[in-house]
Structures are given as C-alpha cells and as structure tokens.
Amino acid sequence: MKKIGFIGCGNMGEAMLSGALNYGFVKKEDVIVYTKSIENLERLNKKYNVVMAKDSKDVAENARINVLAVKPDIYSEVIEEIKDKISKDSIVIAIAPNFSINVIKSMFDKDVKVARAMPNTPAMIGCGITGICFSDNMTIEERKEILKFFTSFGEVIEVKEDLMKAVGSVSGSSPAFIYMLIEAMSDGAVLLGIPRKDAYRFAAKAVEGAAKMVLETGKHPGELKDAVCSPGGTSIEGIIKLEEKGFRSGIIEAMLKSAEKFYSMEEKEEKKYMKIE
Numbered sequence: 001m002k003k004i005g006f007i008g009c010g011n012m013g014e015a016m017l018s019g020a021l022n023y024g025f026v027k028k029e030d031v032i033v034y035t036k037s038i039e040n041l042e043r044l045n046k047k048y049n050v051v052m053a054k055d056s057k058d059v060a061e062n063a064r065i066n067v068l069a070v071k072p073d074i075y076s077e078v079i080e081e082i083k084d085k086i087s088k089d090s091i092v093i094a095i096a097p098n099f100s101i102n103v104i105k106s107m108f109d110k111d112v113k114v115a116r117a118m119p120n121t122p123a124m125i126g127c128g129i130t131g132i133c134f135s136d137n138m139t140i141e142e143r144k145e146i147l148k149f150f151t152s153f154g155e156v157i158e159v160k161e162d163l164m165k166a167v168g169s170v171s172g173s174s175p176a177f178i179y180m181l182i183e184a185m186s187d188g189a190v191l192l193g194i195p196r197k198d199a200y201r202f203a204a205k206a207v208e209g210a211a212k213m214v215l216e217t218g219k220h221p222g223e224l225k226d227a228v229c230s231p232g233g234t235s236i237e238g239i240i241k242l243e244e245k246g247f248r249s250g251i252i253e254a255m256l257k258s259a260e261k262f263y264s265m266e267e268k269e270e271k272k273y274m275k276i277e
C-alpha cells in the first residue's frame with residue numbers, strides 16, 4: 001500500500017506533489033499518480049520518479065491517502081470510478097471549491113474520511129498556505145498526518161467548514177491577484193525605463209519583502225506603510241493615486257466576488273446531492 005496517491009496532477013496537484021517530495025513528507029516510491037494524458041503522466045514520472053497508475057481506480061486501490069486534484073467538473077466522474085475501492089481506512093483529500101464534506105460523503109455513498117482543503121500553488125516552492133477542515137470520523141492521528149502533509153509545503157490553518165469560501169479567496173485565488181500586482185508594477189517600471197527582466201525582479205522582491213515584514217515584525221500593515229511614506233515625499237503621491245483608483249476596495253471586492261462564486265458552486269452541489277431546496 002502506498003502512502004499517498006494523486007488523482008489528477010496539474011497545476012495544484014503537481015505543486016503539492018513536488019512540495020511533499022522536496023520537503024520530506026513522503027518518499028517517491030510511496031507515491032502513486034494518475035493523470036488523464038499519458039504525456040503528462042510520463043513527464044511527471046520522469047521528473048519525480050513516482051509510480052504511474054493505470055487509472056484512478058488503481059490509485060484508490062493502492063494508496064491510503066487519496067488527493068482528488070482534478071477540476072471540479074471531473075469530481076463526480078472520478079468519485080464514481082473509485083468509490084468501491086475506497087476502504088474504511090482510506091482518506092480522501094478534496095481541494096475543489098464545490099464540494100462540502102457532506103456532499104463528498106454522499107457522492108461516495110458511505111462514511112468516507114474526508115479532509116477538505118484549500119491550498120495554493122506557492123506550495124510548489126514550499127511557500128503555500130492551506131485552510132483545512134476534517135470530517136468528524138477522522139481520528140486525531142489521521143488529522144495530524146494530513147496536517148503534516150500540508151505543512152510539508154507551507155503553512156496550514158484549521159478552520160470551520162463555513163469559512164472555506166473565505167479561505168478560497170485569501171489562499172486559493174489570491175496568488176493570481178498578487179501576480180497581477182507584480183505584472184502591473186513591472187509595466188510601470190518598464191514605462192519608467194527599467195528593463196523588463198529587472199522590473200519583474202524589483203517588483204517581486206518588493207512584494208516578497210513587504211510580505212516578510214508583515215509576517216516577521218508582527219506590525220500592522222498600516223504602520224509599515226506609514227514608515228515608507230516620507231512627509232511631502234514620493235510614496236504618498238502614489239498612495240493618493242491608488243486611493244483615487246479604488247485599489248483597496250478593488251481588492252476587497254475581488255475577495256468577496258471569489259467567495260461568492262465559491263459559495264454558489266458549493267450550494268449547487270448541495271442542492272444536487274443533498275436534495276436541499
């Protein structure tokens with residue numbers, strides 16, 4: 001029996017796989033992976049030397065922890081395929097926005113052990129952050145093991161299930177917002193004459209440095225911002241423009257919009273599988 005299996009291994013699956021291997025949660029011979037295309041499967045096998053499964057069932061039959069890293073619209077098809085192979089000792093990790101723990105149980109048609117998580121792609125470099133909740137039937141030991149998996153490629157915070165939609169915004173989706181910030185900062189720097197390559201470096205390092213200042217000093221972000229702005233100086237000019245353009249409310253609304261979508265996706269599946277009106 002392998003320790004962990006990945007059904008689907010694209011952007012998020014590979015980020016977790018490489019994180020878990022690099023940061024020592026699991027050895028390559030203890031991982032089994034299945035993806036739809038043979039090209040991707042062979043690429044992953046070559047890159048990580050993990051065992052290739054012949055199909056999703058093969059993963060479920062041979063792995064104790066099963067990570068469902070397929071797109072949301074493939075979940076039901078995959079669960080249908082593997083449900084008979086999931087034993088009472090297996091653990092299912094679900095990372096799609098749509099499916100609550102109850103819905104996953106209902107899709108498996110049994111009291112399966114479910115860890116519902118919302119990770120993010122910086123997992124690939126060991127800098128992920130994941131929000132997670134567990135089904136009641138999971139033991140403390142099992143929970144600890146799953147927390148260890150997610151900790152192997154970043155931080156993990158246990159949350160109540162109804163906060164998963166917020167975690168989706170602030171963890172799952174937010175890297176996309178930050179990449180946009182870096183891209184926009186770089187465009188501005190290029191406009192001011194800095195070569196493109198250097199512009200990305202300046203912008204990304206500023207984001208990294210600012211994030212570390214928040215994490216390591218424990219200071220309020222507003223205090224750190226104030227320390228940058230000299231009276232009558234250059235930064236405050238930029239800040240006035242950001243306020244004028246609705247920077248902060250734009251970000252807050254983006255968070256709410258992502259959470260709203262998460263909730264509506266979840267609600268749709270609840271109605272379908274739990275027969276809730």
Ligand SMILES: NC(=O)C1=CN([C@@H]2O[C@H](COP(=O)(O)OP(=O)(O)OC[C@H]3O[C@@H](n4cnc5c(N)ncnc54)[C@H](OP(=O)(O)O)[C@@H]3O)[C@@H](O)[C@H]2O)C=CC1
Pocket residue numbers: 007008009010011012013034035036037038040041056068069070071072074077078095096097118119120121172173
């Ligand atoms: N991307 C992100 O930042 C985040 C994603 N998530 C969630 O992670 C999940 C995966 O998303 P993401 O990694 O972006 O998606 P990708 O499209 O990058 O990866 C999907 C994977 O599923 C495989 N696949 C497709 N059909 C099947 C099938 N029938 N059986 C088995 N495997 C199949 C694909 O195989 P192949 O490569 O061969 O086509 C691919 O490896 C989603 O549910 C998403 O909501 C959660 C948090 C963050």
Ligand SMILES: O=C(O)[C@@H]1CCC=N1
Pocket residue numbers: 097168172173
């Ligand atoms: O965009 C999505 O739906 C997925 C979930 C969070 C990040 N990516």
